[in-house]
Amino acid sequence: MNTIEVRGEVAAPASEVWSLLGDFGGVASWNPFVENARIDGDGIGMTRTVTAAGGARVIERLDVHDDDARHIRYTVELESGARSIADIRLEAGRDDTTAVVWQSIREGALTDEQQNSIIATLRSRIDALAEALTRRCTEERAS
Numbered sequence: 505m506n507t508i509e510v511r512g513e514v515a516a517p518a519s520e521v522w523s524l525l526g527d528f529g530g531v532a533s534w535n536p537f538v539e540n541a542r543i544d545g546d547g548i549g550m551t552r553t554v555t556a557a558g559g560a561r562v563i564e565r566l567d568v569h570d571d572d573a574r575h576i577r578y579t580v581e582l583e584s585g586a587r588s589i590a591d592i593r594l595e596a597g598r599d600d601t602t603a604v605v606w607q608s609i610r611e612g613a614l615t616d617e618q619q620n621s622i623i624a625t626l627r628s629r630i631d632a633l634a635e636a637l638t639r640r641c642t643e644e645r646a647s
Contacts, residue, residue: 506614508622509607512630516637518596521604522574524636525592528552528566534636535629564590587611604630 514521524534529543529552542553548569554562561583568577574594581587589609594602606626614622 506610506612506619507607508610508614508619508626509605510623510626510630512604512606512627512634513597514602514604514630514634514637515600516602516634516641517600518574518594518602520637520640521594521602521633522571524633525594525604526569526571526574526576528569528576528578535632537628537632604633606630 524530527533528550529541531552531554532538532541537556539555539557539559541555544551544553548566551563551565554564556562563581565579565581566576567579567589568575568591570576575592577589577591579587579589587610589607591607591609593605595605597603606629608622608626610622
């Protein structure tokens with residue numbers, strides 16, 4: 505198994521970050537790369553079919569959802585048949601910051617190009633999460 509890990513700081517309390525990240529069905533509300541997500545089921549084992557901008561579809565199955573630990577893990581199945589696991593944990597920091605620790609776990613060897621692509625993807629997801637929280641804070645202050 506290959507594990508690629510990316511850490512990023514988000515300028516928001518862990519509870520606020522979790523309110524977006526922990527909502528398995530709400531991924532389209534913060535992730536600009538997601539056009540829509542259809543949910544089937546409830547709780548552990550539920551699936552979301554994600555349609556990305558550009559039309560690619562991915563099926564993700566919820567494996568772990570721990571509100572207390574602020575930890576979510578899901579299996580990703582691509583249309584090509586490839587599978588990976590996303591494992592995301594939040595760590596509360598000082599001054600209302602949160603570390604997002606996002607892992608992509610995959611079988612088989614990866615080229616440097618593939619690893620770099622995965623790292624860039626994970627960073628973009630953390631950045632999108634931070635931007636969504638900034639927008640939310642700005643909107644709340646305006647109202």
